[in-house]
Structures are given as C-alpha cells and as structure tokens.
Amino acid sequence: MLSIRNVYSSQQTLCSGRFSQYGLYSAFMGGFIYTLLGTSKDVTLGPTAIMSLLCFSVVGGQPHRAVLLSLLCGVIQAGMALLRLGFLLDFISYPVIKGFTCAAAVTIGFGQVKNILGIRDVPHQFFLEVYYTFHKIPEARVGDVVLGLVCLALLIALMFIKSHPGSDHGSSVYSRFARKLVWAVATMRNALVVVAATLVAFSWDAFGHHVFTITGHTTQGLPPFSPPPTSDTTSNGTVVSFREIVEDFGGGLAVIPLMGLLESIAIAKAFASQNSYRIDANQELLAIGVTNIMGSFVSAYPVTGSFGRTAVNSQTGVCTPAGGIVTSVIVLLSLAFLMPAFYYIPKASLAAVIICAVAPMVDYRVVMKMWKIRRLDLLPFGVTFLLSFWEVQYGIISGVAVSGALLLYAMARPKMKVSDHGVLVIELSSGLSFPAVEHLSHIIHTQALQTCPPRSVVLDCHHVSIIDYTVISELTDLLRQFKLRKVKLMFSGLQPAVLKVLLAADLQGFRYTDSVEEALQTESASLFGD
CATH class of the missing domain: 3.30.750.24 (STAS domain)
Structure with missing residues (x-):
C-alpha cells in the first residue's frame, strides 16, 4: 500500500502525472534484488521524490530516457562496488547522518500535512511547501482532516500500546491471549488503519458522498521485460543516437548515481545505528547498482533507499531484507490485478502512517549529546540539517565537506x-x-x-x-x-x-x-x- 503512495509523492514530478505507472515499475525490482544482496534489514529501495526531481532535471518529461539513465547509473554504481570504493562512504560522519535523517523526517512529515488537510497544488520545494500549506488552510477538506486526525490518533495509541505491553505475571490464560491479540493488532497497525480508512472511503463514495481525497486511477498491467532504449526519435522524426543522449545527460550522469548512493547509505547507516546492526558499504553499492541495472529492463527509472518507507519498515518490526519481497509482490499484484482495490485508499490515511513512521527519527536528544561531548560536531550536523531543507543532495555534500575540513584541520594541527x-x-x-x-x-x-x-x-x-x-x-x-x-x-x-x-x-x-x-x-x- 505504501508503494502505491510513492507514485503520488514523487512520480508526478518526473512524469507530470501522465505516466505515474513508471513509479510502480520502479518500486518492485528493488525488493527482490535487495533481499539477495542487501545488508540492512530495514532499507527499502524504490522511487523517491529526490531521485524523481533529479531525473526530471536531466530527462524532462521523457520517461523512456529515464529508463536508459537507470541502466547507466546502475553500471556506474555496480562498478564502484566491484572496485571496492565503498570506503569513500565512510567519510559520511555520524553528525552528517543525523542531520540528514532529522531534516528528511521533518521534510517528509510536513510534506504529508497537505494530504491530511486535503489541499492540492502545493509545490514540492520545502519552503514553498510550508508557505502554500499554511496559505491554503482555508481550502482544507473537512473529511480529509477528520479522517487524517483519527488515523493519527489510532496509530499513536496503538504505538503506545505496543511499547508498553504490561506484565504477564499472575494473569489468566484469557488475559494473556487478549494481551497477545492486542500486541498483534498494534504490530499490524499500519495495514489495519489503511484498510479501515479505505472501507470508510468506499462506503461514503458508494452513497455518492465524495468527502475524501483518494488515490485514484493508475494504469494497470505489468511492464514488458526488454532492454532499455539506446536511441530516441524526436517529434519531427530525427533519430537521436545513444552518444547524443548520453551527452544530453551531461553532469547528471555523475550527480544522480552519487546522490543515489549517498542517500541510500545515509539511510542504511542511520537505521543500522538505531537498530544495532552493521552494514557493508560495498555490498550496499552492489545492491543499488544491480537494482538499477535490472530495473531498466522493466521500465524503471533510477531508485535509491526511501527514507519514508524504510521508517515504516523499521516501525513495523521487519526482521530481514526479505520483507522487501512482500512489498514487491504486492506491487506486482497491484499492477496486474489489484489497481481497482487500491482506488479508494484515502491519501489522508497514508499520510498519517508516514508521519507516525518518520516522527521518531527527529532526534533532538542527539543535539544535546553533541553539545556535551564535542560541540564542534554540531557544525556539520547543523550545515547538513539546514541545507537539506533546500536540497537534500546539497545538505549531504556540504555536511561531508565540513566534516572533511574538520578532519583535515585535526590532521594539520595535531595536539x-x-x-x-x-x-x-x-x-x-x-x-x-x-x-x-x-x-x-x-x-x-x-x-x-x-x-x-x-x-x-x-x-x-x-x-x-x-x-x-x-x-x-x-x-x-x-x-x-x-x-x-x-x-x-x-x-x-x-x-x-x-x-x-x-x-x-x-x-x-x-x-x-x-x-x-x-x-x-x-x-x-x-x-x-x-
């Protein structure tokens, strides 16, 4: 269900709303590949708003070129993995990771407010998004607001119940059974809330009351398995060669693979730290590269780790990368058979799920720890945090640059x-x-x-x-x-x-x-x- 939501938070940017199916084509290959090659139990590879914006800046409204871009990005990323260049990502320091995750959580969380309010035509750029969200509050739809707030309340309550289970000592068999049932419901809270909200939306719609903003129609059918196009034909019939297409990609051919790696590794490191396990950077590079290569054969555009879906994965309690198989199978079933079933999913309910998933990632305590331990680390944290509201790639690159400068200064001025x-x-x-x-x-x-x-x-x-x-x-x-x-x-x-x-x-x-x-x-x- 959350994979369906990706189409509307990112692919509208790439395809101007006309080819949103490309978002779903990009959402299923990562689950299968990452299960075999990934090292993080939480990370979900798929389309993101950031990669969609970057791809749009390179290919415009030409999704077939984005598919070729996916192949080339995958080759570059897999090549880096085979050359064992994962150590370069070790220069992403913990303050940079925390700055990125805190900013991403705020950005993604606030980005869902418009769906809670049921308002439309809000830009994706963060500062404009903040302005227009408040500016358009009078246009809020009562149905979306009520449904969104109810879903938020239910999710918070169920989250609290799961984190405070109570004791089994001295309880009867029926009490223990009831407690386990409540725990199971709390664990499946995301899916249950979305299903319940969908039934509510369908019921109102069946009686002719269109009070909720719903997911709506998306083109149905599986993509053909075929190599990406290596040439192009313009509207006047001129054939554009592979070399000319690559030249048109320009610097994007370097920026997009790098940003895909930085974003995914930053997310993987953040959740590995939060959930007490380790990742292998070279293996992560290989997983992303192979996913983009194979994805290009099913009309996908470049993907990376998704912060929002990874947060949902972590909050749900996924235990292995094999959780991606479930997501991928649902996407495939959705494309082939289930698009009508997802038609009535309210955007407000999906927004509530995402907000609850990313909220714990706004870790204000880390600022106080840095202040007590080493105040200088607040510099890369602050630079990454603030610039990520402008552009995430600028935030990460600037944070890495500041961390590198501090490291070089320490080397040049040893005690x-x-x-x-x-x-x-x-x-x-x-x-x-x-x-x-x-x-x-x-x-x-x-x-x-x-x-x-x-x-x-x-x-x-x-x-x-x-x-x-x-x-x-x-x-x-x-x-x-x-x-x-x-x-x-x-x-x-x-x-x-x-x-x-x-x-x-x-x-x-x-x-x-x-x-x-x-x-x-x-x-x-x-x-x-x-």
Missing part, C-alpha cells in the same frame, strides 16, 4: 605536549603526516632553535604509526638546522615501521632511543662529557 626537562620534550599525540609537518616545524623553531641559547629537542613518537616523504624532507632540514646551532634533535619511542622508513632515508645526524628517559639520560651524559 603536541611540550615539556621542559632541561631538554625540550615534544610529545606528538597523534600521527605525523604532511599536513602537520609545517606546524611541528614551527613549534620546534619558535621554542628551540630561535631561543637564546638554542635548545636540544626530544621528539616522543610512540603515537606515530605512519610517516611520509614530506615529513622526511622537513626532518632533513630540521636536523641540518640543529647541527648548525650545535644542539641535538633526538627521536624516542619509534614504532618498527616508522623506524624502518627513517633508517632507509639515511638522515644525517639521526639519533633515536627506545624511551624519552633514555634520550634524556643520553643528553645529560653528553652535556656532562662536554
């Missing part, structure tokens, strides 16, 4: 503990790589070489596990500077791999000891000997 033991001891608290070498050199120059008289230095390197050529080059210059000033630069606590590199570099004047104490004793003996 160094400087202590005076007669000889200056500098303890490097983290690794030493080329972004940090200038900072280290500056500290050594200002606190040892440029003082009067110059001072010897012991570098405590027991935290350093890697070293590169830039560092070797700078150390060569530092050793030369120390020699000119007739003081020493000594190394202590070198790990075997680092020591091997330094010895291979054949540094003039290179001295090392096993510990700082040994270095201090060596320097003291040298001074005493002098």
Whole structure:
C-alpha cells in the first residue's frame, strides 16, 4: 500500500502525472534484488521524490530516457562496488547522518500535512511547501482532516500500546491471549488503519458522498521485460543516437548515481545505528547498482533507499531484507490485478502512517549529546540539517565537506605536549603526516632553535604509526638546522615501521632511543662529557 503512495509523492514530478505507472515499475525490482544482496534489514529501495526531481532535471518529461539513465547509473554504481570504493562512504560522519535523517523526517512529515488537510497544488520545494500549506488552510477538506486526525490518533495509541505491553505475571490464560491479540493488532497497525480508512472511503463514495481525497486511477498491467532504449526519435522524426543522449545527460550522469548512493547509505547507516546492526558499504553499492541495472529492463527509472518507507519498515518490526519481497509482490499484484482495490485508499490515511513512521527519527536528544561531548560536531550536523531543507543532495555534500575540513584541520594541527626537562620534550599525540609537518616545524623553531641559547629537542613518537616523504624532507632540514646551532634533535619511542622508513632515508645526524628517559639520560651524559 505504501508503494502505491510513492507514485503520488514523487512520480508526478518526473512524469507530470501522465505516466505515474513508471513509479510502480520502479518500486518492485528493488525488493527482490535487495533481499539477495542487501545488508540492512530495514532499507527499502524504490522511487523517491529526490531521485524523481533529479531525473526530471536531466530527462524532462521523457520517461523512456529515464529508463536508459537507470541502466547507466546502475553500471556506474555496480562498478564502484566491484572496485571496492565503498570506503569513500565512510567519510559520511555520524553528525552528517543525523542531520540528514532529522531534516528528511521533518521534510517528509510536513510534506504529508497537505494530504491530511486535503489541499492540492502545493509545490514540492520545502519552503514553498510550508508557505502554500499554511496559505491554503482555508481550502482544507473537512473529511480529509477528520479522517487524517483519527488515523493519527489510532496509530499513536496503538504505538503506545505496543511499547508498553504490561506484565504477564499472575494473569489468566484469557488475559494473556487478549494481551497477545492486542500486541498483534498494534504490530499490524499500519495495514489495519489503511484498510479501515479505505472501507470508510468506499462506503461514503458508494452513497455518492465524495468527502475524501483518494488515490485514484493508475494504469494497470505489468511492464514488458526488454532492454532499455539506446536511441530516441524526436517529434519531427530525427533519430537521436545513444552518444547524443548520453551527452544530453551531461553532469547528471555523475550527480544522480552519487546522490543515489549517498542517500541510500545515509539511510542504511542511520537505521543500522538505531537498530544495532552493521552494514557493508560495498555490498550496499552492489545492491543499488544491480537494482538499477535490472530495473531498466522493466521500465524503471533510477531508485535509491526511501527514507519514508524504510521508517515504516523499521516501525513495523521487519526482521530481514526479505520483507522487501512482500512489498514487491504486492506491487506486482497491484499492477496486474489489484489497481481497482487500491482506488479508494484515502491519501489522508497514508499520510498519517508516514508521519507516525518518520516522527521518531527527529532526534533532538542527539543535539544535546553533541553539545556535551564535542560541540564542534554540531557544525556539520547543523550545515547538513539546514541545507537539506533546500536540497537534500546539497545538505549531504556540504555536511561531508565540513566534516572533511574538520578532519583535515585535526590532521594539520595535531595536539603536541611540550615539556621542559632541561631538554625540550615534544610529545606528538597523534600521527605525523604532511599536513602537520609545517606546524611541528614551527613549534620546534619558535621554542628551540630561535631561543637564546638554542635548545636540544626530544621528539616522543610512540603515537606515530605512519610517516611520509614530506615529513622526511622537513626532518632533513630540521636536523641540518640543529647541527648548525650545535644542539641535538633526538627521536624516542619509534614504532618498527616508522623506524624502518627513517633508517632507509639515511638522515644525517639521526639519533633515536627506545624511551624519552633514555634520550634524556643520553643528553645529560653528553652535556656532562662536554
């Protein structure tokens, strides 16, 4: 049922309402493929508003080109998986994920308010959506409002009942049976509420009272299994070749596969964290890529992880990726036989289900935790959260960029503990790589070489596990500077791999000891000997 709802939240953008069946064509392949290849029990692959908007910006109102775009995106994504490039997605930090999920939950939840109110012609862009939703409140339909609020109340009540089951101790057999029955009803609350709302809408419609906004008609029939078109013909009969179509796709051929991956992986990581399991990024890439490749053979356009449906999956209590098979079978049955049965589903009831599903993802507690633990993490969180209201892809990319900048800054300015033991001891608290070498050199120059008289230095390197050529080059210059000033630069606590590199570099004047104490004793003996 929720798959039917996808058509109206996203595919109208792609196909201008004329080819909404393409949304259903895109909704079933992911369930089968992800069951075999996916690693998240919650994620549902399918059409989303974001991907629909991106595809529309590339192909316009030409769904046959969107099908070819699905094939090309799938090849790119599967290629990334085979090249084991999933590690690139490790740069999506937890604050970015939480910023994205909170913004997505607010965006999707508020996007359903128009369906609760029964108002139409509201833009999809968030800020315009907010404005027009409030502007059109006087146009709200009483039937949709009442039905939507009743569905919300029922869902919240059933959700509360499931989360507060009560004790079985000292209860009779009938009490335990009643409790299990209530638990089963609470677990199936989404489907039961939608079915009940559909019966209500059908009953009113049968008596000629059209008081609810319903799902309505969608083209029936299964799509043919055939390869996507590799050429096109314009209205004046001109044949457009495959190369020309790809050129028309332009930068979209890079942006759409990347955004599909970012959105799906961000969703998978968010729900994996919430439900205490792990995902395999490379396997996720492969699942998305194969889904888009196979989907192109059934007239689907590019898909990704759907936040709203994934949230519903999680709230319903799905245990394995095989839950996608149920969704896919329902979509196929809907296309083949059941479209008349879904005709009367009220949009208000589906909106209530989605709102209840995404509401728990607005995690305000995470902001307080970041404030207490590391306030700097609020920066990528805030950037992702705020920009995601504009465009989700900009929010995720900006958040990743801010997180990367913070990471690079930490690498370039590692913490160094400087202590005076007669000889200056500098303890490097983290690794030493080329972004940090200038900072280290500056500290050594200002606190040892440029003082009067110059001072010897012991570098405590027991935290350093890697070293590169830039560092070797700078150390060569530092050793030369120390020699000119007739003081020493000594190394202590070198790990075997680092020591091997330094010895291979054949540094003039290179001295090392096993510990700082040994270095201090060596320097003291040298001074005493002098």
